[in-house]
Amino acid sequence: MLTALGRQLRVDSVRAADFAGLGPPASSLSAADLMAVLLAGHLRYDFDASQNPANDHLIFSKGHASPLLYAMYVAAGAIASEELRWFRASGSRLQGHPTPALPWVDVATGSLGQGLGIGAGIALAGARLDRRDFRVWVLCGDGELAEGSMWEAFEHAGHERLRNLTAIVDVNRLGQRGPTRLGWDTAAYARRISAFGWHTVEIDGHDVDQIDAAYAEAAASERPTAVLARTRKGKGLRAVEDVGDAGSGGAVLPDAEAAIAELGGRSAIRVEVAAPEYEAPAVPDLRSLRIPWYERGRLVSTRTAFGQALAAMGHARSDVVVIDPDASDATLTSYFAEEHPERFFECHAAEQQMAATAVGFSVRGFLTFAATPAAFWTRAYDVVRMASIGGVGLCLVGSHAGVSTGADGPSQMGLEDIAAMRALWRSIVLYPCDANQAAHLTAAMTEHSGIRYLRTTCEDTPVLYGPEETFPVGGSKVLRESDADDVTIVAAGITVHEALRAADVLADDGVSVRVVDLYSVKPVDTATLRRAAADTGRVVIVEDHWPQGGVGDAVLDALTGSTVMPSVLKLGVLALPGSATPVEQLYHAGIDADSVAEAVREIMAG
Template sequence: MAIQEQIQQWHELAQQLRVDSIRATTIAGSGHPTSSMSPADVMAVLLSKYLRYDFKNPDNPNNDRFVLSKGHAAPLLYAMYKAAGVISDGELMSLRQLGSRLEGHPTPVLPWVDVATGSLGQGLPIGVGLALAGKYLDQLPYHVWVLLGDSETSEGSVWEAFDHASHYSLDNLIAIIDVNRLGQRGQTELGWNIQAYAARAKAFGWQAMEIDGHNFQEIDQSLNAALSVNDRPTVIIARTKKGKGVASLEDLGGWHGKALKPDAEKAAIAELGGQRHIIIQVNKPEEQAQPVVIGNPQQLQLPTYNKGAKVATRRAYGDALLALGSAQPNVVVLDAEVSNSTYAEDFAEAYPERYFEMYIAEQQMIAAAVGLQVRKYKPFASSFAAFLSRGYDFVRMAAVSRANIKLVGSHAGVSIGQDGPSQMALEDLAAFRAVWSSTVLYPSDANQTAKLLAQMSDRNGIVYLRTTRESTPVIYDSDEDFPIGGSKVIRSSDSDGAAIIAAGITLHEALKAYDRLKNEGIAVRVIDAYSVKPIDAKTLHQAARDTEGNLVVVEDHWLEGGLGAAVLDVFAGTNSSPSYDETPLRLIKLAVSEMPGSGTPEELLHAAKIDADAIVEAVKSQVKHSLGVALHSESARK
């Protein structure tokens, strides 16, 4: 085909993408037509010539991956799907309507969308995870294409991705930055200074190409050249104009996120040459290989620990992860340069080909996990629990992506001791409980940790395991089971005056309190609520009935949002699970309320009033209150 004829076809396709972006957003009455128009020329060339994707089989392991990091340009993506023949014009016009698959920003309700985007700065870090899978695990020649907006390059997570992509020599990763100069409220930080973008990328070790994003020959040449780079990732920096092709929109501020009115839409479509109905045949991948299988699955043999021994649950995490790695070759581990504390280092030593060091880059670590699970791997990502908060937006968006990732936070709570509050995760249970469809686990001993870790592997959604720095007594036999959603009643009688509900480090304080109260003739129930979400509502309701509502919840966490809140929620009616128990509730929440400092774990637990002393005092106040009510009732009857 003559080059001029090819260019004309690309031009026509690009104009269709622009027209369809305008049409869909006008009908919706909202959206981002001008942001969709600037990269349309680049996307027309990518879609029609360079992308290798079997739209009839999105699970084909040989497919290229495409991530729209600038998720607000979703109309462009959907217009591309129409041009590829996989959605109809009618569906395209359902953009942003209730029940439509074409949401305001892309989500995996569409089979060709791997991950949700829209929170800027996430697409490239997730692309790193996809590229790691392709190069080191699948060992297949597919490419990962990521389209970024220029504004989002201000996000630190983007530069974490530039750093790690270079470190791992991800020559299968190709980023395209749509430098259209205009952000939401005006000019971006660098405007059209594409040389500055290139200099930054080169400083991170990338191949950088600067092009006119509306010159089809330059676009074609850069995409072709990117495929030949074999020792580093590539970024194409495309200078474009927002609203390209319509004089009343082109390179003008004030149009971000605004749909055209019908009259303006009609004029814009006419200026772009009218509607088109082009359907193209997207090239399918030439390779039809299967991913490399790394290792042979063995029977799972979890580590076991003797009752009475003192073992940190973080140590048990490392041991169990090693066992899981032997049994499941699709388990992959990431850590944020604390693997000698989380004990992920044991997995790294045994299975280096399935371990990725993310250094001090928690956003990139979580994003890489999301990318890896797209390719059906089971990523476990660990760090100090306090520092996972750095990547919380990635966790939130992972839930929107319906991603299956396992996160492990060690060194939680005041019980870590002398390091002080900067290292103490006191918000993590609340944060992870708030994530849609998440699972939150908090084991108290080593055998329990191992059993829970095995279940995490096959659990869908965002699964969080909280581990403890301190060595704690093993209280369970190794053959005991701990189903997610359950709990363990480890002390009880027919005359319990109160129930103590705890998990992790405070469960051991609860057991100390139980012994002291028993010596004073006070019977209490002790419940190990190791499954914080989903929580064992049945056991908690039974405990409330049996103890006349006297419940004490103790946790190494702030008062807000943690285990105490989870227990209270059991007794609160919701639109999905109305309360079914009319038992009066007298619940005391023992949790950290004052900013801690440094000290020994024992000193800090006592200062926070979450140790055995505080539990004994709380139980006695409840039992005394119940006794006083009973005596008053008896007196009234007489």
């Protein structure tokens, strides 16, 4: 029956590819026997209750094998066989790579090298947080073992001894254009993976008895297990077997019916997948949140306020977890770690694994915060990008933002983070200027979905707002305003303080300035910005960020289509910074108070 089921999965993979006008789904064919045995004998999953917390998790890290996943759903009776004809069609939930448009898909995949890290995060949540007896199965391709993120995942899972995690590696020796680095040398893979504390099993990936025994061995192991399965790409079709994508040219199947016949013809095997008993989802403990507050005029960094607000959040909600990559003393998630050590997770200097773990925790229903210096989100950006595609909710924080970080130099300065996070689908980007604002926005992040990004500043800055102030996402604060305003300065974060100083200097010269604190960079307060543009006719934007994609561009986007288009001048970091004090950095970048005042004079003279 298992061999016959493997043939059916191949046939249905071919059918789906043919409906979509694709070439032979060679990567699906190589892994069909591996998935047949898993589906029929080892996966515990209730397809009628996809939210059952006791369900196993199956992640297709090699997301290009989506036809095989959809064929599995047909065999399990989750979707009708005829739905395969809509594979990759407009509006279909059977997309080219798996996404949570299907209720049984946890995360979007397709960017290679991420599935195992996310699987490790899910497994860690099961072992250390909700303590449920489910297993995580991750189908990996041998080609993606060239990705560094895979080895971050192997190391992390081995260190945590995640016995509930199994990586099924389809070693078919061929990548997209040619052979992989190690080919069929499963022993070489085994040596490398076992060095990270994993149990490894080498098998013939087309021998169903060996596959079955390997999965049973994995379930009995006290360590994470990698099943290294030697397979043949395009298995069952002589024209493409062990030839791969490049050799087959990726062309449409010349005769799909002949290919189906060669694979043994259509069948309608239905598998009764073993479903675990239903377990009610955990209900988090919720208490009143007491947001820390700070007296006006006191010098406090926004990263300090974030850290203290996060610790308070941990007391108010039992589902808040925090992940950090050996940077808690910089991001100040250390406040949370001290007060809630059982919900603080250290990923060491592995930002990709940090982000993947955060995704895994979110899949399991935890309210997850992940923080690192803003510059280093670029290392994990692709994981965040894929999380946004999959609709995963994450609260992300970047400290050490901009040149105001100081003497560490440009490698430590987040200067592109606003642009990167703004570009994500339905993301939220927040940039507080003082401690009370930062504390409130930390709490506000928990009330929204999707990717939420908070940018914090290292150095202490004066507290501008009282504890009674509110800061809704999508809003702004007008700090200086009169009916006689000549120009509007729009700033965010550290540059709000420079804008206020510039406004004071200009007032002595008889220039009336409106100052807008644009703490919500996305969504942006379009109404306030357009009103200011109409009232003053001139807008100067100042930000501690490269000029591309940051606060300035957010303002310009808001003004596009306005009935009144003002004169606009953008100030941002134009030159590559070096080492200097924060005050010197702002001066060198031309975003300090004196530079802002000069820009106002320039736009007024123009």
